[in-house]
Amino acid sequence: MLFNYTYITHDIEKLQGYLDFLFTDVWLFAEGDFHASKLDKNKELYDIYLELDKVDFDPENAKKNEKGKSAYFFNSSIEKIYKAFADVNDDAFKLELIDYYSNNNNIEQICRDPKLPVLTYDDLKSKEANLHKELKAFYGNLYGSESPFNLSDFGSLKTKLLPTHYKEFFSSNKKGKCPFCGIRDLKGIHHTKKEAYDHYIPKGNYPFNSINFKNLAPMCNDCNSSYKGTKSIIGTTTNRNKAFYPYSNSHPAITDFKITIDLNSNDIINLKPKDLDLKIESFGFDEEIEAWQRVFAIDERYKALLCNESEGITWFTSIIDGYNTAKALGSTLTKEQYLESQIIDAKHIPLSSYGFIKSVFLEKCELMGLFR
Template sequence: MLFPYIYVPHQMEKMQTFIDFIFHEVWCKAPIGLVFHPDLFDGDPELKEVMVEFGFSAQAAERGKAFYTDVKAIYKLFASLSPQEIVQFKRWYQGNNDLEKVLANDPAAHLVRYADIAVAHKNLGRQLAVFFKGLYSQALLDLAALRAKIGDIDDHYQTFISTNKGGKCPFCGIEDIKGPNSTKREAYDHYLPKALYPFNSINFRNLAPACHECKSTYKLSKDPVHNGAGRRKAFNPYATAAHTVQIQITLLQHVDIDKLTPTDVKMEFSPAVLAEEIETWKDVYGIEERYKAKLCGENDGKYWVTQVLDECQSYDKQPADILNMRTQQAQSRPYADCNFLRRPFLEACQQVGLLKIAPFFQR
């Protein structure tokens, strides 16, 4: 990830507060033996109003009825858990929602997937999956009884982009993020995929706008914190400390710019202190493939070379002069016009002699 978003508080966080209450104050107390009833929600009057509407109103929408039914079904399954199992579920719930620790691969975070729950609690795992996979859905979040309490996702997006104004996807840096002048918005990506992880599908620390290529072409349901070897570190989309990923590009000697292919390009990423996070990022978002494809594109990398040579001829400059200007641009606006890629690529081109200008045009 090239840079983190700034986290933006919003009314929609109340939905996670509702889920916190349901988990801790209702489900985890199910073994006490009380009959499932709206009075179980007395501790959160606004949530109780929603549950009464969804569970007992003749006008309740089907999606609202399903929400009530799912909460009740999970309550009944929790009722048979032992005290030790309740403690374990509490650890899992806390772990899956402590994104900062999870992404840092902190062993104190007790991360759990549906597959892990199903080992000992097959039916409960299945019911939790139904509930949490369907939690982040317009069919539910747009219901009037709920929207009146938590606001709506479109307003969250407008608030979000009014703070995060860069206009570029931080997961790749090469695609745009729709801003305030667009009538549409980007989809929110579940960073820990909702297909794999329970408990955090409406936690906005786990929801981040991403471009279509990052979300729907490359990441899909890839797991940023697990691979075949086990747990791994990943960038935090809402890290409070900024970081900078440096990219060094090397081209094969005697390469022909008109015939440049990805195999002619070598990329190295730094700093070393972020090596594990960088490897995860490259794996999840197909970064090297996408960057190399851009460098080899007729209207991207190849055009950047042509542009430098044209500017040298038009303005009586040397390639070094243009590269100095590109360096300054990359330092001040690294994500404008892909400067973070263009600068190291042009430097690599200069190293292999691709930016030589014909003697006729030299001063």
């Protein structure tokens, strides 16, 4: 990613707080049968559980009773996971789970340290099949249209918590561009529509972090749906790699990225991706950049941008046309000076009008004598 986001604290984090409590205070110590009193150390969650318990639910008519379905799902999941934990006879594994829970939620450290042990659903399945089944059913359904957190008892995730989080998020993150590509604009506080939040560490592979907002980042639709999908930014279990953390305080500045473009053709008007070689470097971030380029297909997308008739090709022709216009209007700049002023402009605000890559492209065309 080209730049980091600023993390914001928000009431939405209370949902992860409930889950932390369930894991560390309730499920880990599961013994015998579940009873509501197991939740009484967390008054808020205890009250919610009792309220949801009063909601009528008939599984035969689940479709007609969304509230009942969600209430039943949440409470019955707590109970089923409690039972699954109670059935785990391996105390050493339960102890390991404490670390795994903490690690799977430490998104910054997962990105920074490929040796940090994390738990995947596959690992869990081979160890404790029933616990795997119950946790996956629960965590897989905590985010999205069927989340029990959409109930008003939890503060209405979909209709209240997320929209207010989104607004506050983009009041603090004002660049207006997607940090994962630097190409697309993001819908922000002036739009009525929203970008989707991406689960940076895929929630389908790693338990415990599906509602952790350090693992959730708004992303443009191209990055999220077309390119990243469920691809793992941290590699595979046996071959992990470092990755940029979206909320890092030590992310390289956009000007610290060195982009190199090699042109294998002089025919810019008919430029094709195969005519281009692209390299992106930033000292000390080789692994992060590789993962970023792989998951977001940066190579393909930047080359397509350069070969776009209305972008890269126009950047090139605009230099010639712009210079002729300036001259006709009485400008005394030489062509070299005019080009230099355009490159300085492009570099000035790198995220505006693709300046970060436009400047490199124009410099390369100049170096190859294509403006002469």
